Amino acid sequence: QLQLQESGPGLVRPSETLSLTCTVSGGSISRTTYYWGWIRQPPGKGLEWIGNFFYSGSSFDNPSLKSRLTISVDASKNQFSLRLTFVTAADTAVYFCVRQGGSSWVNGWIDSWGQGTLVTVSS
């Protein structure tokens, strides 16, 4: 059974870098035909798509975050990571790592979610 687990600091200071890792078990990022990505949810608010990638192909980033965002993959560890620079209080959210429904960006529904991790931006 596929499982995704986010890990990383729960508190980040303003202007610093938010870094999270998603560890995938029960399925291979590099040997399966799915898109993987990140979604966030500010406390008490709705969902915001951050970005996604296909291991051997393309990636897409939310234009509003693109200049600060890096999503990378470590296939040897079956992990992928999120890095968001110059954070502000507006980046405070629960961050979910996710798997999409298929091998194309048009298969954009999310069929698997991590439990989510709350990241608070505060001094």
Next chain:
Amino acid sequence: EIVMTQSPAILYVSPGERATLSCRASQTITSDLAWYQQKPGLPPRLLIHGTSTRASGVPARFSGSGSGTEFTLTISSLQSEDFAVYYCQQYNDWMYTFGQGTKLEIK
């Protein structure tokens, strides 16, 4: 960016009754729409994709319909476990966007 608008923001329905949730897209998204259910402290759960295809394990009381810009999620006979927040999501454009959610509350 395609803006998704859900209505109503809060819907009060009695157990056993039918609930109808709406989602409107700011431009046509053909049938590229998904619905999710979220309970407090948990990640969203996929209910429906492709407007009307139920995800694995989703009860038949959940159904989706619509096309173009207008979509509906119907829960035919509400069970106690169905009271939650529901989100729609479009994936017709590579910049995926979600509605702001409809909270389904017990009447």
